[in-house]
Amino acid sequence: MKKAAALPILVAVMLLCVALIAEAQEPKRIPRIGFLTGGSLSVFPGRIEAFRQGLRELGYVERKNIVIEWRYSEGKLDRLPALAAELVRLKVDIIVSGGPTPTGFLKEATTTIPIVMGFHTDPVGTGLAASLARPCENITGLSVLSPELGGKRLELLKEIVPKLSRVAVLGSSTLPGNAQTLRETELAAGALGVKLQYFDVLSPKDMEAAFRRAVTGRADAVLALGNPVLNAHRTQVADLAVKSRLPAMYYAAEFVEAGGLMFYGVDFSDLFRRAATYVDKILKGAKPAELPVEQPKKFEFIVNLKAAKQIGLTIPPNVLVRANKVIR
Secondary structure, three states: HHHHHHHHHHHHHHHHHHHHHHHHOOOOOOEEEEEOOOOOOOOOOOHHHHHHHHHOOEEEEOOOEEEEEEEEEEOOOOHHHHHHHHHHHOOOEEEEEEHHHHHHHHHHHHOOOEEEEEEEOOOOOOOEEEEEOOOOOEEEEOOOOOOOHHHHHHHHHHHHHHOOOOEEEEEOOOOHHHHHHHHHHHHHHHOOEEEEEEEOOOHHHHHHHHHHHHHHOOEEEEEOOOOHHHHHHHHHHHHHHHHHOOOEEEHHHHHHHOOOEEEEEOOOHHHHHHHHHHHHHHHHOHHHHHHHEOOOEEEEEEEEEHHHHHHHOOOOOOHOOOOOEEEE
16 A cells, blocks of 8 residues: 555656756857847957957857857948848847847837847937837947037047047938937037038948049148948048048048047947846846846047048147047
């Protein structure tokens, strides 16, 4: 009788052991992340590596405990909708956006897959968030919107060109946030007594035309705003500035590394490293709408003395001493 009574208990214990062993042997699901950018790996390699570094700091190793589906449109923005749709079809867990334009297409492609903005110029103005504290249901991330940037860039140009009165501005009407950035720059220009000449650069041929018109319009300097076309042709842009003998201020450090004169602005590598934190939190159960959009914490000022020499410009010592990096 005792043996018979013990039999069901023994069977139950054996079944439990089998279930536990099966669960232990079941392969752990590896999260899959999508990454979409309008450029290529060669355009902003530092940002890609910073994102990878951020993941590594949080314990994620690519192809070991996380899979990343990289999608680049290679500067062909008309490819972005198809690439966004492809990532949605792959049913990735999260999609990281490399900029404002990809984010717009991702928003159209999915309302359910979480989207992390590596950076955005104006998430509130473009309707991605009611406020930085209240992002959309499936979109959050980082913003580069800093109203003081336009003024600071113009102030630096005025310090190296004391008689600065006209500045040619290179922008892109198709880039989300361009209008807001331009408005802020116009306000700063008015306070400094500087007139702006705006040129919409939507294709490579627009670049040469803009510099020609800047010269004939007697511009004293060039201020470049965020622009996918300029991103893909950084060296050419820097060369055009040198040939036109125009001091130029850029919106990304990579332009100075390509031969441009100056950069002051957000440390984009830091933003993409921080984007990995959003990925980690969402994978652990947080909802995008619960994660406020964060603003930049680090800024950089880089000066290229080689470029200054090419256009016959002397950078004042009091400006150089403030630079985080000087290319000699």
